[in-house]
Amino acid sequence: MSQKEKYAVGVDLGGTNIKVGIVSRGGKIVKKTSLSTNADGGPREVVSQIRKGINEVLYKNKLNIHGIGIGAPGTVSTKKGTVENPPNLPGWEKVNLGKIIEKEFQIKVKVENDANAAAIGEMIFGAGVKYDSFVMVTLGTGAGGGIIFNKKLFRGEFGAAGEIGHISIDLNGPRCNCGSYGCVEAYLGNQYIIKKVQTELEENHSSKILGLVNNNMALITPKIIQAALEQGDDYAKEVVLNLGKYLGVALASVGNCLDIGTFIIGGGVAGFGLPLFHSVEETISERVLKPLRKRIKVIPAKLKNDAGIKGASALAFYK
Amino acid sequence: MSQKEKYAVGVDLGGTNIKVGIVSRGGKIVKKTSLSTNADGGPREVVSQIRKGINEVLYKNKLNIHGIGIGAPGTVSTKKGTVENPPNLPGWEKVNLGKIIEKEFQIKVKVENDANAAAIGEMIFGAGVKYDSFVMVTLGTGAGGGIIFNKKLFRGEFGAAGEIGHISIDLNGPRCNCGSYGCVEAYLGNQYIIKKVQTELEENHSSKILGLVNNNMALITPKIIQAALEQGDDYAKEVVLNLGKYLGVALASVGNCLDIGTFIIGGGVAGFGLPLFHSVEETISERVLKPLRKRIKVIPAKLKNDAGIKGASALAFYK
Numbered sequence: 001m002s003q004k005e006k007y008a009v010g011v012d013l014g015g016t017n018i019k020v021g022i023v024s025r026g027g028k029i030v031k032k033t034s035l036s037t038n039a040d041g042g043p044r045e046v047v048s049q050i051r052k053g054i055n056e057v058l059y060k061n062k063l064n065i066h067g068i069g070i071g072a073p074g075t076v077s078t079k080k081g082t083v084e085n086p087p088n089l090p091g092w093e094k095v096n097l098g099k100i101i102e103k104e105f106q107i108k109v110k111v112e113n114d115a116n117a118a119a120i121g122e123m124i125f126g127a128g129v130k131y132d133s134f135v136m137v138t139l140g141t142g143a144g145g146g147i148i149f150n151k152k153l154f155r156g157e158f159g160a161a162g163e164i165g166h167i168s169i170d171l172n173g174p175r176c177n178c179g180s181y182g183c184v185e186a187y188l189g190n191q192y193i194i195k196k197v198q199t200e201l202e203e204n205h206s207s208k209i210l211g212l213v214n215n216n217m218a219l220i221t222p223k224i225i226q227a228a229l230e231q232g233d234d235y236a237k238e239v240v241l242n243l244g245k246y247l248g249v250a251l252a253s254v255g256n257c258l259d260i261g262t263f264i265i266g267g268g269v270a271g272f273g274l275p276l277f278h279s280v281e282e283t284i285s286e287r288v289l290k291p292l293r294k295r296i297k298v299i300p301a302k303l304k305n306d307a308g309i310k311g312a313s314a315l316a317f318y319k
Numbered sequence: 320m321s322q323k324e325k326y327a328v329g330v331d332l333g334g335t336n337i338k339v340g341i342v343s344r345g346g347k348i349v350k351k352t353s354l355s356t357n358a359d360g361g362p363r364e365v366v367s368q369i370r371k372g373i374n375e376v377l378y379k380n381k382l383n384i385h386g387i388g389i390g391a392p393g394t395v396s397t398k399k400g401t402v403e404n405p406p407n408l409p410g411w412e413k414v415n416l417g418k419i420i421e422k423e424f425q426i427k428v429k430v431e432n433d434a435n436a437a438a439i440g441e442m443i444f445g446a447g448v449k450y451d452s453f454v455m456v457t458l459g460t461g462a463g464g465g466i467i468f469n470k471k472l473f474r475g476e477f478g479a480a481g482e483i484g485h486i487s488i489d490l491n492g493p494r495c496n497c498g499s500y501g502c503v504e505a506y507l508g509n510q511y512i513i514k515k516v517q518t519e520l521e522e523n524h525s526s527k528i529l530g531l532v533n534n535n536m537a538l539i540t541p542k543i544i545q546a547a548l549e550q551g552d553d554y555a556k557e558v559v560l561n562l563g564k565y566l567g568v569a570l571a572s573v574g575n576c577l578d579i580g581t582f583i584i585g586g587g588v589a590g591f592g593l594p595l596f597h598s599v600e601e602t603i604s605e606r607v608l609k610p611l612r613k614r615i616k617v618i619p620a621k622l623k624n625d626a627g628i629k630g631a632s633a634l635a636f637y638k
Contacts, residue, residue, distance in 0.1 A: 156578020163575040180606040259475020
């Protein structure tokens with residue numbers, strides 16, 4: 001490891017675990033650790049766990065550490081480094097995480113919303129390196145997103161821009177956790193996919209999914225659907241094509257709003273692979289305004305495992 | 320008129336008419352003219368008409384002219400001043416309008432897409448003066464828009480950002496002129512409103528609209544619907560509330576995407592007034608993500624008559 005290369009610490013603050021790693025400017029993790037968030041202990045305990053994690057990866061460190069980046073849920077003020085009302089972290093109202101960690105380690109700290117950090121991660125290390133502008137979509141439990149425009153994160157008025165999961169594609173569609181109807185997340189969020197498949201399979205018994213779970217509907221996951229898809233199951237294929245269509249309809253609206261033609265899709269649900277990506281791209285191309293049509297590109301995210309750590313560390317490399 | 324005040328020439332290039340005016344930095348039109356576009360004559364003829372219009376307002380001019388702004392339909396490259404494939408202007412592929420006019424008049428020329436010019440107009444002279452960021456929506460024959468973020472126009476990759484009229488609110492909704500389904504324009508565009516009301520009135524004969532047009536459905540316009548609304552007609556009220564809901568659903572998605580909470584609405588259809596604005600604001604507030612909810616503001620555009628000339632002239636005052 002050359003001493004000339006720069007490194008950063010990335011902290012991925014989640015509701016269950018805190019993942020911390022040292023990442024090179026080239027995007028390689030050279031050391032990492034994972035701790036329980038101990039969210040029930042409130043902000044003081046969580047901050048103490050973050051400190052512990054950073055101390056662990058920095059123990060006996062001889063690398064040139066450029067900065068610390070923290071990806072956090074909730075509303076983040078990047079100027080002040082505060083984290084406000086993060087879902088799944090009880091007892092937080094507003095915590096000045098940036099200042100606390102900066103004071104402790106005497107290293108420059110940047111804090112950003114986790115979905116925005118993922119977008120910056122793809123821009124600095126991942127599939128977005130060669131694009132000036134793209135929209136990042138992360139499909140997992142929820143559906144998050146981030147907007148990169150001219151190599152910069154578009155944050156909106158208070159850092160909450162890029163909530164692609166809450167673009168509605170049907171004003172009378174299924175109720176979303178956010179309180180609205182027909183949001184992307186209400187179609188592509190993990191639990192929504194599973195529930196829809198369970199309901200539909202109660203009527204349609206010809207899918208290989210049932211065999212894969214020994215008829216125990218409770219065992220259905222996106223991975224099981226993917227396995228059935230890979231075995232050529234027609235129903236699984238239909239499910240995935242529809243998911244692609246739903247996402248594509250929303251991204252066509254996003255494209256028309258932003259005039260950005262490149263979409264990077266990551267997260268567990270992106271594991272459906274090519275059938276999903278083709279369906280998304282086809283739908284966007286069919287629905288977006290003509291001048292944008294020929295510029296549409298839908299590509300998989302590159303940061304997979306440790307995307308959280310890498311995205312967070314990218315904050316330190318991002319100006 | 321003080322010689323210290325700055326003035327600009329605004330050119331509103333439409334498919335039917337070219338409107339040209341001299342506008343003060345304070346937003347007042349001091350002289351104006353209107354010419355036929357003569358679109359069928361092709362770009363050479365249209366450019367000649369623009370020249371004629373500018374010459375007319377500049378004739379015997381003694382004011383301090385700061386620049387010329389041109390609002391044009393189609394895709395505009397602001398750097399090069401080119402206008403590409405404007406709808407309703409046959410024979411144009413790419414015309415370097417900026418350079419041609421600049422060479423002729425030896426005054427700095429700025430060219431921008433007309434919807435974007437309208438947004439800049441509201442920012443410089445209108446309802447947007449006191450907001451750093453807002454989304455402008457113009458409801459007329461079509462539904463256009465523009466995004467102002469931190470006192471700058473957000474143009475996207477090729478200047479086509481802000482196409483609010485082509486946000487889809489129902490993936491299976493009515494077919495839009497653009498080829499997609501359920502776009503805002505397919506609900507709020509003039510012709511779509513009229514057609515829907517005509518169809519519905521064939522079944523519902525209790526509206527005052529019918530009396531206002533002497534049962535001649537062909538005479539129905541948004542102004543007639545507005546007149547019925549002002550007379551307390553229940554059906555007209557329902558129409559307007561629904562239009563507000565449709566627009567509100569789309570703007571909630573836009574708000575979630577951009578994290579911008581202020582919406583300025585102009586154009587003829589905005590003439591429905593308070594019932595429309597309330598319905599839009601209520602719908603956005605119900606559907607947008609929680610942190611944004613308390614920041615939602617829906618306000619009428621300020622530039623009404625001559626919004627095109629004023630918006631175009633604002634380009635010259637905008638850095």
